[in-house]
Amino acid sequence: MFAEAKNALLAMLARRDHSCKEVADKLAGKDFSAEVIASVIGQFLDSGYLDDERFASALVRSHINKGHGPIRIQQAMFQKGIAKSLIAQSIDDADCDWYELAKAKAARKYGEAEVLDPKEKAKRTRYLLSQGFSYDQVSYALSVNDSDFD
Template structure:
């Protein structure tokens, strides 16, 4: 059976190498180092080192993820769900959301316009399809209603 080779880099070097490519959350970095075969105690030392030297910052990571998701046209619910899966603390998530303010209604509208090219649904089936798309993107029913019903009012 396949046996894992011992890691070549120290856990701190591996953590810094991962962080040099992009920001990671504390939990995500822990998982990546664990997969690479480092011991839990060594991983904790590496995480502490990165936290002390400000290489690892969950708030900075959350803000970066929020900006990335907004750029992709995702709504607040989807962003929150993704960051919860990556185990970003609720307090940090709230702070990051406050620091990256957004008009979710206009974002939903622009996502709908981009996807459906400004075409209003011809029938109930098509309307339901548009609603599902925006729900999957993470928008609330109020935002979806605004996005789909205000397109032709300009």
């Protein structure tokens, strides 16, 4: 059973990196015992094939490249079973200006034009909030720079 679980885990990791929780859930779904799962995961952690810290930083980079905000990234990481402390650390370690990312996301979706219509502004606000940005970041993204009028 141990060899089968090890081969199943190798096959999973060959496709993409996984968190420990994801691996445990997938192996449990294949009817491996808890003891076998724990020992396989322990062996892979010791060898460095499985690393939640590496997985978390890769996940943050992936979501930043998609233009997602920190709230959405936190939610995705939580669903993958990453520890809260590691989530906070990974997002803090990300070299990202969330305000500028929100502004770039809004510009990509809607262009650079100023929003005068309250309904349109509400629509854009809802979109950016759904992408994981805070109200402050959304407000910044939808504001008009004073330097644009110089």
